[in-house]
Amino acid sequence: NAGVTQTPKFQVLKTGQSMTLQCAQDMNHEYMSWYRQDPGMGLRLIHYSVGAGITDQGEVPNGYNVSRSTTEDFPLRLLSAAPSQTSVYFCASSYSRDTSYEQYFGPGTRLTVT
């Protein structure tokens, strides 16, 4: 199993450009999430999905779109990049079972917006 994969690992954008961060998992997990990590602010939830075709907003959804057409993929779209979106982005997936809802994180994408 590759687990949770993310591409690209690094990206530099100019203000106003758009792009898609890719996330895929091969563990047949029902739940997937996107977080951004900024210094001193921990991991903040952007969007999440509880299954194919179902998405919902997290704490900081503005400026981002998601879709979940398959169980495996959960791309994050930046519509018009802004310097405030400079961050490290993590995708995570999990399943629910009786005692744990452990999230598995991808390696992250470091995004810089100039």
Added chain:
Amino acid sequence: GENVEQHPSTLSVQEGDSAVIKCTYSDSASNYFPWYKQELGKRPQLIIDIRSNVGEKKDQRIAVTLNKTAKHFSLHITETQPEDSAVYFCAASRGSGTYKYIFGTGTRLKVLA
């Protein structure tokens, strides 16, 4: 809104001493409380978790305690080692159904040799 507060933000201990990190959550419907460890430049990884029907859970040198009435939970690391140095995050979730994790802001633990 839902919130998780985590203290302290930094913690330095001597090797072999114990470390305690505390979190407080606001959503009384939360029932799942994981702790993640993140080494520099790497992804967060789960080290221990606890459900709301349990007051304490232990795994070798790490333990988590939960006080549901006070909405507090804590991570305890005993006999600390240099490789325990990392950033630790707590989180709270309603678990199955609504599925939404809220993370604390992290604690940078330094274990001094």
